[in-house]
Amino acid sequence: MASEFKKGWKVVFAALLATACGASPIPFNVLPLVMGPIHDEFGWDYTQISAATLMWGVLGAMLAPVYGGFCDRFGVRRVGILSMLAFILVFASFYFVPDWLPGWYMWWAALGLVAIGSTPVTWSRAVAMWFDRHRGLALGIMLLGTSATAMFVPHFVNFAINLGGWRAAFPAATVFALFLAMPFILAWFREPRPEERPATLEQAADGDVVGLSLRQAMHGRQFWILLVSTLLISFSYGGAHIHMAQMVELHGFTAGDAATVMSCVALGILIGRLGIGYLFDRFWAPGVAFPAMLLPAIACYLLMGTSTSFPLILFGGFLIGVAAGTETDIVAFMTARYFGLRHYGRIYGFLYAPFGIGSAISPMLYGYVRDTTGSYDLMLTVAVVLFAIGGAALLALGRYPGREQLSRRDV
Template sequence: METTVGRTRQIAIVLGSGAGMYLSIGIVLIYGFSVFVVPIAKDTQWDRTVVAAVVAPIAIVNGLMSPVVGALTDRFGPRRVLTVSSISMAIGLIGIGIVSHSLTAFIAAVVVASLMGAAQTGVPYTYVVVGWFSARRGLALGVMLSFVGLGIATVPPFLAFLISVWDWRFAFMAAGLISMAITLPVALFVIRDPPVVRGPDRAGVEGYTVRRAGETASFWLMLGAFFLNYFAAAAGSISLPVLLADRGADPAAAALVMSLVGLSFIVMRLGFGALLDRFPPVPLTSLAFLSPVVGHLILLNSEGLIAAYVSAVFFGLATGAEGDAIGYLLSKRFGMRSFGKLFGINYMALTMGAGLGPAFLHIVAAGGTRYDQTFMIFAGVATIAPVLLMLDRQTRTLTR
C-alpha cells in the first residue's frame, strides 16, 4: 500500500494527523480540564468535587460516540468527518465560555461541547494512518500519536496561563478558536482518505465484521484491558494537579506535572511504536500496562512533590503505550474491513476509562477514604489489564 503514495505524502499525512491529535477533544476537555477545576471552584464557589467529576460525562459522551464516529468514518471517510467536527468542536468550546453562568448551564455546555467535538479524536486520525501504512505501521502510529503527548505537555500549562491572565471562560473560548485554526486546515489540505473500499458492506476488504469480531474472546479481553489500563492511568495523571494543589504546590507547579505526563507519553509513543514493529506485540503491551501499578504505588508510599512528578512519568508511559497498541493490535487481529467501527468501540472503552477513572478517584477520596487507600485500590485495578491481554491465545500469539 505504501507504494501508492509518495514518501512526502506519507510524512505529511502522519504529521498532519499528529497536528490534529495535538488539539483533539481529549487534550482540551479531558487532560486540559485538570487545570480548570480549582479556578472554577474558586471563582464560582461551586463544589470542587462536582466540578472535578464533570470530566466523567465528557468521557462518557465521547466514549458512546466513538462507535458512531467509527461507523461514519468507515462510510464517508475520515476527511469529511474531520472537516465537519473541526468546526463543531470550536463552536462547542466557545459555547462553554459564553453560557456557563450556573453549574447546571456549565455541565450542559460541557456535555454539548463533548458531543460536538466527538469526532476530533484518535478514531478518524488512526484510521488515516493505519489505512496508508502496512510496513512501519507501528512507527507511523507512534509518530502521529506522540503529538498527543505534546498536547498533554503543553496545552494544560497554556490553558492555565490563559486562566491566570484573563479567566477560565476566556480560556475555553480561546481553546475553541485555536483548535479550529489548526484542525480545519489539516482536514481540508493534508488529510487524504486511504485507499480502502468504502460502502455499506465493504465486502471486498479483508478482515472481520463487527459481529464476527464480537464473537471472539480476543475482542472482549482487549476491550477490558484497554478500559482498565486507561481507567487506572488517567485516574492518576489527570488528578495530579488537584493532588499537588492539596499538597501545597502553587498553580504553575501543579500544571507542570502534566508536562511530565506528556513528555513521557511522547517518549513512549515514539519508542513503543517502533518496538511493536520488532517484537511480539501482546507481551510487550502487557509489560507496558504495568506502569500505572508503579505510578499508584509511588503515590501510596510518599506524599512529597517529587514522588508525584515521578509517578506522572509512569502514568504517561502507560497511556502512551495504549495509544499505539490499540490500533496496532486491532488491525493485526481483525483486519481493515470494519476497522473504524472496531476501533471506535475500543476507543470508547479508552475514553470512558479516561473520564471515569479521575472522577471515581475524587469521589472515593471525598467519601472519607484516605488518598493512600485510594491509590492502593487503583494499583490493584491496574494489575488486571495486562492479565486480560495475556489470557487469550489468539491475541497472545500475534506476530509483528
C-alpha cells in the first residue's frame, strides 16, 4: 500500500479536488437550494424546474463515451483541464438565466455539452492506472470529493443566496473549481508513465495495459448487468438527493434544518466512499455492494410521510448518502476489474451514461409526484424496490476475469 500511495498520492489528491469541484456534484448541490426561490420568483412548478437536470444529465450521459474515448486517445490531463474550464464558464453564466423556461433548459443543455469531462469519467482513469492492489481505496478517496462538496458547498451557497439572491449561487459555486481545484490539476494530475505503473498491474505484450475493447465488453453479460443495475439505482437516488431539502420541509422543518440534513447526506457519502472502497479491495465487490444498496431502501421508508422525527430524517439522509458513495465506486471499480484498463475511458463512459440518465430523469419524476399528490411517498416506495433489485442484480456478475480473458484482442 505504501509504495502505491507514495507514487500516486498527488494524483489522487488532485483528482479528489477535481471531482469535488466539477460537474458531477456541484449542480446537484446547488439546484436543491435554488428550487424554492426560483419557484417563488418565476412561478414554475417543481417538475418544470427539476426537468432541467434532464437536459444536463441526458446530454452529458450521451457524450460520456465520447469524452471517455478522448481520454483514451489524447490523455486525461488535456480533456480534464479543458472541460473543467468550460464548466466554470457555463455554470457561472447561470447568473444571467432569464424568466423564460426554455432559456433555463438551454443553459442546462449547454452544461451537458461541455462539462462531462470534469466528472469521474475523466479523473478515475488516471487514478485506476496508478493503483492496482489498492485501487478501490484510491478511487474511494478520489470520490470523497463529492462528499466534501455536499458538506461545504450547500452552506457556502446558502450564504451567497442570502447575500445576493438565488442567482449568486451559480458563480459562487464555481469559485471552488477556479481557485482550489485548477491549481492542483495543473500541477499534479496526469497518467503514470509505463515505469511508474504498479508492478502488479498486468500489461500486454506491447507494453500497454490489458483490457477488453468496448465491443468485447458489450458481448458479455457483466456489461449489461452493470448497466441495468446502475440505471435502477441512479433512478432511485437522483431525485431523492435533489428533493431532499423539500422532503425535510414537508416534515415541518426549516431550510436551515434541510442544509443540516444535506450535510448528513455528505457524511454518508464519505463513509460509503472510504468504507466500500476499502472492502472492495479485500472482498468480492458485488457481495459488498448488495447489502450496501439495501441501506438507502431503508432511508426511503424513513423519509415517507410528514411526521418523521428529525433524528430519523438525519439517519435517512445519511443512508441516502451511503447509496451515492457506493454506486459511483461500483461503476469505476468494476469497470477496471471486469474489463481492464486498455479501453477504460470508453467502457466507463458507456456505463456512466445510465447513471447520468437515471439521475437526470429521477428528479423530474420526484417533482411530478410531489406536484400531483402533494408528497413524495409514491416515488419513495418505487425507490425502495429499485434499490433492492439493482443491488441484487450485481450478484450475477460472477468472478473477476483473469489476465488471459482481459488480453483478448478484437480480430
